[in-house]
Amino acid sequence: MNNKIILHIEGFAILALSLYFYGYSQLSWVLFLILLLVPDISMLGYLYNNKVGAMLYNLFHTYSLSIGVVICGLILSNQTILAVGLIWSAHIGMDRMIGYGLKYPTEFKDNHFNRV
Template identity: 65%
Template sequence: MINMNKILLHVEGLAILLLSLYGYFYFGFSWIWFFILLLSPDIFMLGYLINNKVGSMVYNFIHTLSVAILIFLIGIFLSNSIFLAAGLILSSHIGMDRMFGYGLKYPTHFKDTHLNRV
């Protein structure tokens, strides 16, 4: 049976990724830095070394679009290209994660995500 909600969330992730890539291209930022930093938000998995609750809180904080948008908006208001690029790289990472089915984590287990429970 096809879970249409899950499919829509994956497509939404793809849309976020494509929009973020377009923004990155539009502003003319370095693609070398993009590929170097694309997976850097996953360093926040280190919170799981403490326990699942802390790990999920730290991981989810950085993997939330509102944080990426806030960083991007700071870049807009301050005319700061580092914040602009960082916000776009983070939103690209989040979009890529959602597209591949990696969602926000529940404190029960690392593999227990909001996309798995849809």
């Protein structure tokens, strides 16, 4: 099995786990649908240039921040923060599942999936 397929499977697993825990926590599915694509606002950085665009995109599409938000939601027992973290993680997993990876500063389509 090649590395690219493993990355797609990893994305699917994160998406599935995020959806499972979101449903298990009985959080709002309306909120889920409203916020699912919000991390893609980070692509606006590409209006400035490719380097800024890649930096912002990668910042908002890395698991460490979204998982940090989930952990904060759990520690603080705050359902809204937990929901945001799970939605954010689901978004990243969804992107990875369909092949959108972390960006290189050369151009928008140049991502880590292309170089695996």
